[in-house]
Ligand SMILES: Nc1ncnc2c1ncn2[C@@H]1O[C@H](COP(=O)(O)OP(=O)(O)OP(=O)(O)O)[C@@H](O)[C@H]1O
């Protein structure tokens with residue numbers, strides 16, 4: 001179990017996170033928050049890349065900084081803007097990282113083969129990486145994070161740049177992997193979260209705003225989300241959430257504390273609604 | 284210790300298991316076995332080209348320099364190959380933002396650096412022997428030159444490891460190379476034969492002391508980097 005107690009992070013006098021308490025057990029945790037909320041900062045602390053200004057991060061009761069190599073050996077990490085050697089092939093790159101992850105050569109070769117197959121890159125395995133597309137590089141990154149069969153898998157915006165097919169593929173992969181490990185993934189893509197996450201962690205103003213299963217988070221807006229084709233019906237203090245085209249009419253979706261069932265149709269809230277509502281004052 | 288304290292300690296240990304840390308030597312050995320020389324020195328032609336260049340220049344200077352300047356040459360030239368190879372492989376290691384991934388792996392960048400500098404230092408002693416051999420006039424002279432050269436090398440190795448252990452200091456360690464080359468050329472030019480005579484008259488006691496102190500510094504620093512006692516990830 002990975003747990004954070006009273007974590008604070010400041011850059012100079014700028015406070016990014018304050019008093020964060022979290023516990024990660026088995027399953028997929030999605031960090032869902034707008035740009036600049038501190039997702040990457042939180043992830044970098046979990047990967048020991050930066051240190052908290054206050055508080056402790058414990059793996060099974062031991063400080064991860066003190067555990068050092070024994071913590072890193074159960075850690076898989078995909079950074080948000082992940083770097084690679086442009087002139088290396090995916091296979092070379094993975095074998096190299098395998099060695100740095102202290103796998104013996106045979107194991108590194110076997111796992112590299114298997115992982116390249118898993119992320120659908122067997123065909124370009126020996127091409128130089130500077131000739132690969134952005135989505136392919138992202139898949140090399142995902143494969144890389146899985147090399148040491150990590151118990152804690154941390155992915156910073158893993159689905160950025162993936163096509164729909166790969167995205168689905170990735171979701172299935174994560175669902176399978178999360179059976180017996182902790183998967184922490186940051187994202188802004190709400191549809192990814194709804195399908196794979198067991199828990200959604202939302203950060204607001206440097207604190208944890210929500211840490212619940214998706215369905216439970218949606219319940220916060222139960223009965224307060226409406227749809228109407230009459231945009232005039234959406235006025236202050238209603239909060240306009242989204243608009244979509246339905247044939248020739250524009251359907252507006254909005255939030256209201258007051259009962260609007262005479263003007264509009266009450267609908268089931270989804271995560272996107274909650275996201276827009278939660279961060280309404282941070283346009 | 285009371286009986287209940289004793290029982291509590293035993294329970295604690297049984298619950299946690301005994302956490303044994305690998306010693307620095309174990310870790311270094313494992314690192315060399317897993318990475319091999321090829322991966323340790325930045326897999327690619329860049330390091331090889333620079334190494335060949337540096338060694339070539341070193342041999343040329345040591346072979347062609349006038350005999351009356353041999354002490355300045357030994358001190359100035361012998362660490363250059365070490366510095367060049369160490370910095371180029373360091374730069375390759377830290378290039379293209381691979382650093383973040385590397386730093387979360389079992390062996391961190393700093394740990395590879397520690398082992399690399401130690402290996403390079405050991406190889407560097409042979410290079411200094413070559414330099415001293417090319418420049419020396421007699422067996423006794425060779426020994427004196429060798430001592431001076433090894434002292435210079437160990438000073439550079441210690442400075443290199445002290446500087447480059449932390450993340451944003453690559454520029455500083457490249458600076459070290461530039462400064463060393465600058466001094467190696469500049470001091471003889473500015474001070475003239477005075478500098479040469481100063482080096483020639485340096486007693487072997489001083490040279491040995493410098494060697495021992497710097498080597499100890501290198502080993503101490505490398506052990507810290509490998510066992511992560513306080514600097515752990517050197518992020
Ligand atoms: N090294 C740094 N020095 C100063 N401020 C920083 C530093 N890194 C991040 N910040 C600030 O911390 C805040 C959180 O940044 P972070 O990268 O964690 O956001 P994020 O949630 O990952 O955003 P995104 O969705 O854009 O990736 C931002 O306001 C950012 O400007």
Ligand SMILES: [Mg+2]
Nearest residue numbers: 039040041080
């Ligand atoms: Mg981020």
